[in-house]
Every structure is written in C-alpha cells, then in structure tokens.
Amino acid sequence: MLKHKRSIAILMLFVMAVVMLTGCTPNQQQYKINHENPSLWQKFLVIPMSELLDWFKMLLGNYGWSILVVTFLVRLIVFPLTWKQQQSSKAMQELQPHIVKIREKYKNNQQKLQEETMKLFQKHNINPMAGCFPMLIQIPILFAFYQAIMGNEHIFTSDFLYLELGQPDPYYILPLLAAFTTYLQFIATGAADNPQTKVMLWIMPIMIFLLAYQFPSALSLYWVYGNIFTILQYLIFFNKKKVKGNVSEGTAR
Template identity: 50%
Template sequence: MLPRRLKIALLFVLIAVLSAGCTAANPNHPLPIDPVHGGIWDKFFVFPLSWMLQRTADVFGGSYGIAILIVTVIVRLAILPLMLKQMKSSKKMQELQPLLVKIKDKHKKDPQKYQQEMVKLYQENQVNPLSGCLPILIQMPILLAFYHAIVRTGPIRHHDFLWLQLGEKDPYFILPIIAAATTFLQQWIMMRNNTAMSDNPQMKMMLYLMPAMILFISVSLPSALALYWVYGNIFSIIQTYFLYRDTTPKGGVAK
C-alpha cells in the first residue's frame, strides 16, 4: 500500500495538472496549436496527437470518431509495457499478502519494525509498491494532451460521429453513462483478479467513486474526450482479460 502522504501528494499533483490544462484549453476560446513557439507542451504533446488524429481521419474518409479509436489504440499499445510491469508487480503483491498479514500481526505493537520488515520483504521479492502509480502518472498528461488536441483542433470540434458533435457535450448523456459504466467494469474486473485490491477498503470506495467522477467530467466536456475514455476503457477491459486469463477469481483455483 502507498503511504497516505504520498497518496495525498499525488492527488494534489493530478488535480493541479488537470486544472491548469483545462483552463488553458477553454472550449469557448481555444488557443491554436503552435508547435514552434508554443513551448514543450504544444511541441511534444499536443501537436503530435493533433497531427496523428488529422492524418488518421484523412485515411478513414474524414471520420474523427474512427481516428480517435485508432490513435487511442496506438497510445495504449505504446504504454502497454508499463501496464505489463504494473500487473506483474500487482500479482507479486497479491502473492505476498499472506506474508504481509503475518508481519503486521507479529509487529502490530511496533510500527517501525513492521515497516522495516515490509520493506525487506519487498526487496527480497523485487516488488515496488509504487510501480502501480507509474502508468497512471503517464496516462494523465496523455489524457490532458488529448483534451487539448481535441479542443484546439478545429476540424474535430465541428465533426459529427454517430449522434455526437465531437466538440460539444452529448445532448442525450449516453456517452457519459457508457464512459462511467466501462470505468466501473474495468475496475471491477481488475479487483476480481487481485486479492490485495479487493480486500482494500479504499479500492472498494474507488470502484464507485471513479465512475461517478468520470460521469461528472464526461457530462461537461466535449464528446470526443468521453469517446476517447470509452475506447480506452474497452481496451483496458480486453487487456485485463488476456493478462489475467491464467488466473481465477478470489477463492478459485489456478488453471
């Protein structure tokens, strides 16, 4: 488990980054993407995604809905090695849970000794509890860059896909509901295959809190971003299924 102070620090960092990014890319007055004078953010994050989206849309007859799907898959495949590392670490953490419980019971009156023994156990098994944060920290600027690319790329803002105007909110709230539902499903599948997560009260709370946050965000932001979130969740659900198919749910027997 992560130290409480670290969790709070990470939360404040993510909130600060999202707040700054969303303020900069105001949907009502979007700034043009400037890969030359726009600084590191525009040059290395926003412009490449905008360029990929536009070129992919050109290949698929101008469909930015399909372009978002293709670029989402490309981005997720690019960070797949990090996800694999995270899941391997998660499996090891799951295997170490019985030993961690024993150490905690043995040193419940000596928190310092408990921390020392826990760190020793992690080192002996080459497990880093912080590795689970890395994919999240990497995905957040990518998601924020996607937000900028979508809001600040003119053709996307004026493009239709299915019933959606990609630059506007979903008038029927269908996509935000799907985004929240797939977020819940993705987290539920992950917890179902991870004893350490399923036994963690904070993770159980996030199972419901995260979809609620995604629903709230998706309702107020352009449909293109919610579409990206849905595509990403579906990719994660499929990814989790294949990566955990050699295991069974809690209480089951490995194949």
C-alpha cells in the same frame, strides 16, 4: 506503507482536481495551437497528437473513428507498462497474508511496521509504487489529447453519430458509458479484489462521470475507448482462469 498510501491518494486527488479545473470552462481560444512558435509541450505532444488525429480522419472519414485508432495506438505503446503493472498487482495480492501478519505484529510500532514491510518487498523484489507508473505515463497523454481536441478547430466542430465532438454529450450517454466501463475495468483487472484499491471501485466511476459530464465528447470518447481496450487486454492476456490454472499446476507438482 501508510505513507505510500497517503502519497498515492494525494496524487490522485491532485490529478483529479487539475483535470476538473481544466474542464470546467472549455474555451477553444485558450487552447489554440501556436504552429508558428509552439512551446515544447505543444511541439512534442499536442501538435503531433493533433496531426495524427487529422491524418486518421482523412483516412477513415470521421474523427470518431480517428480517436478510436489513436486510442488503440496509445494503449499499444503503454502495454509493456500495463503488463508490469499487472504482474506487480498479482505479486502484491500474493503477499497480502504476510503483510497482514506484519501489521498485526507491529501495529503499535509504525516505524518497525514500515521497515518490515519494505524488507518484505525487497525480499520479493516488488516495488509497491509500480502500479502507478502506467497512470502517470498516461496523464500527459491525456492532457495533450485534451488540448489537441480543444485547439483543433476541425475536431472541435465535427460530429460523430449524435455527438458534437467539441461539446459535452447532451444526453449523458457517454458520461454513463465512461463511468460504467471504468467500473468494469476495475472488475476485469482484479483491482476490486485488492484491499488497497477496492475503495476506488466506486469512487473512480463517479469521478469519471463528473469529468465526462463537462468534457468535450471527443475526450470522453477517448476514455470509453481506452477502458474497452484495457478490459480486452486483461481478458486476453491476464485471464484469471489461466492464472488459477498455473497455480494449480504448480501445486500439483
């Protein structure tokens, strides 16, 4: 169990480090899309993302609204994974009392602790790493989106409200919104109630603010839109009151 926690922490730190490095010195030429001889990465992810953004811009008249629609489509595609993630999170919370007992019983025997914990997961058919899958799926999409923005000169030079989409928000409003909606997402999804993810309640918003502070506004806009859609998804499909109601009904029976 401890190894899993370390692996997740190292993975998240690695991803954050990579993202920060790619965002520190934005350079449009570095991410210029090669339409004549694209790499597989550009051919199957970056170019389709860029063309999709262009198409919706022609339809809606602005890249800000285009990003909104594409974000909705991305969230729609990963929704089945989000559903599985939430179900896994609920199951993990229900098992917490049993996990605590195992930790207390085998606190001096780490090997036995891990063995018994894995037996508990297998008995209830739970994959403790399932909660990371949606995040892992979105990482290449986020990178592709970043490169589509940086490599598309039309997006890079477009405006939306007071924003220049190819440049960071000069008033820090978007970074603050990105951080705040990230915090709200943790609250809405119940991640703040999970001891394994509670520490991220404060770390992630700070990290997101630091990233959005230097990201092009278009990418920060995507992050804010994505957070809002995720919050709405959980409020509509994973309402805690419904879950409590189901539990109460089951107990009454």
